[in-house]
């Protein structure tokens with residue numbers, strides 16, 4: 001489907017509904033001359049051309065890509081009405097759609113029952129989960145890995161809760177021995193397990209963390225903002241991802257997932273889900289428990305945010321109608337990116353580029369084969385810069401990622417450790433089209449790396 005083919009039918013369908021209410025004259029103060037909008041729109045679209053081409057397979061940098069056309073059309077259709085999912089009568093249809101898509105997410109994540117809603121972002125979704133964690137374990141700290149998203153430390157600060165960063169192992173996972181020791185102190189009320197770190201897509205061992213936390217009477221919150229949708233391909237197959245961490249998400253106390261990351265949605269779509277619907281009481285103390293399991297659930301009563309976009313729910317709903325949350329639906333969109341990441345690491349010319357670690361999802365880190373850490377740092381920055389400044393139809397867009405010197409000990413070559421931190425290269429293979437472009441993209445990057453290393 002092309003977005004240009006479906007925007008007009010979507011707008012016309014909403015106009016047909018509006019026409020049922022009879023004509024009225026729009027106020028002249030809102031009228032804008034066609035020439036004015038034409039000029040302003042021209043300036044807008046011109047200014048937008050300073051973006052990197054997130055849509056193109058030669059963009060293999062950060063976690064950025066355009067939404068699916070279905071999401072754009074769904075968003076536009078609902079946005080023309082502009083329902084507010086704060087209250088049921090602010091948008092009955094989109095509130096119902098929100099409950100349906102959240103139930104779908106719960107099913108995908110394996111939660112036997114749930115209370116949840118969409119949020120503006122993963123940040124707000126995590127804030128809500130940590131708020132509930134604080135209410136249920138007042139005075140106790142939150143533990144997360146050193147590689148967890150910085151939002152956990154920041155939101156704990158907002159909530160007045162102590163946060164403790166637990167070291168990670170060489171695979172980027174929270175160290176279970178360290179965590180067990182920490183939980184034994186009794187200081188911790190909640191552990192955050194990250195199912196797909198934002199940096200390298202590493203999977204904390206949720207399946208080991210849940211029983212460990214239960215032994216200590218501690219809650220488990222899973223931050224699956226980035227990785228959650230990989231549950232659709234968590235089958236231990238050659239082009240799938242590890243099954244065990246995803247199978248355990250359903251036994252956690254709360255989960256965050258970002259449809260605006262791997263759910264093909266525009267920004268403004270995160271989600272938080274709780275395993276126990278009774279936590280709804282913590283948002284609104286005067287409401288009885290039963291209220292939160294009834295069909296008449298009023299989403300504004302269980303959300304820290306008030307006004308929320310009904311259009312975001314419509315966009316996700318329409319997207320999942322055509323690309324359902326199944327291995328053959330959205331799973332088929334994720335698998336090629338996973339293959340691209342594996343292929344990238346497999347075919348990387350080892351004389352110039354070495355993999356940083358084995359990718360667990362679709363994010364790869366790779367290291368120019370420099371003789372010192374300072375050279376690796378300089379070459380990484382130079383390659384990123386030179387690759388993106390090639391002519392537009394040749395340019396390759398990658399990112400850099402700062403790591404500690406000790407994290408590079410596992411490489412085949414031994415650079416002199418002359419700095420404490422070093423930038424390496426990083427690519428997120430978020431688009432299924434990435435798969436067909438690893439060869440071409442790597443060729444360009446290997447050439448530029450060779451040149452920068454010999455300069």
Ligand SMILES: *Cc1c(COP(=O)(O)O)cnc(C)c1O
Nearest residue numbers: 121122123149198223225226258
């Ligand atoms: C992106 C991300 C967040 C923050 O979510 P936003 O939607 O950017 O606010 C939190 N945790 C993880 C693991 C993420 O990848």
